[in-house]
Amino acid sequence: MAEDRPDAGFGPADRLIEIALDENSIARSTPDIEHERAIAVYDLLEDNRFRVVTYEAGGPYRLLIGVVDKKLFLDVTHEDGDRIVTHVLSLTPFRKIIKDYFLICESYFHAIKTASPSQIEAIDMGRRGVHNEGSEVLQTRLNGKIDIDLDTARRLFTLVCALHWKG
Template identity: 65%
Template sequence: MSCERDRIVSVTLDEGSIGRGNRDIEHERAVAIYDLLEENEFRVLGEDRGPYALDLSIQDKRLVFDVRTEGGEPVVTHMLSLTPFRRIVRDYFLICESYFQMIKTASPSRIEAVDMGRRGVHNDGSRILEERLAGKIEVDFDTARRLFTLICVLHWKG
């Protein structure tokens, strides 16, 4: 896939969809956006007008991928049901909460065990996202991971 056009150059999260999180959640969001913009593979199938600007939001219980050209011209909007993400996002929040508490006091081996579980749940969410985007938008796994983090941020209500 790796063409210079097949990438995201800007990402915006709908402020109306985002709850203000704690410092850890805000940090996760900032890191995910930074990492996503530094390195990603994102191809809108049937289009060659990239690189792309992506606006993510939640509207009417749907995840909205509003994809535009770098100059802001509309390319495509895909709406995905949130139902397949609900359980995995809930599980991810629970394990992240445990992880953030543990890093303050737990032994390194316990922290590592919880972090492995956190990464596993995150990988599962990333695979679900790849499946839901199939036939519409093609992403590599690292891009799917970063996008899944942003989807979680959109779900965060503090």
């Protein structure tokens, strides 16, 4: 796992330049959900630190992400299209975190309509805490395979959540 300082140990090519969602594993959904997924991809591409540990040639990289049989797969290729590696991660360690994240986000959206600013802030702090927990689990699960900084882990966890969002 790379340090959490921006650019710590990462070179300029250690980044994702493209992210695609596997259409065979991710069903089309409502326009709102599709929009959330597009935002998650955009945010991740805007700023990321990503390096395949065992690939000496380095990046930049393209990432295909999907969910098959309750597993997250990350198919990584080089910018020129050469396949580098596919990592398959069990989603079991994420299930409770994702469920909690959705519940707290729902509470947050309800609170915006009726709660006081201090109540909204408290809920948002809880949401950020759960989001950080998911990001740290993702970094741990990728340790020794793919190096990502905490900000990239947070954005990637957001995308994982967006893949599960059913509205």
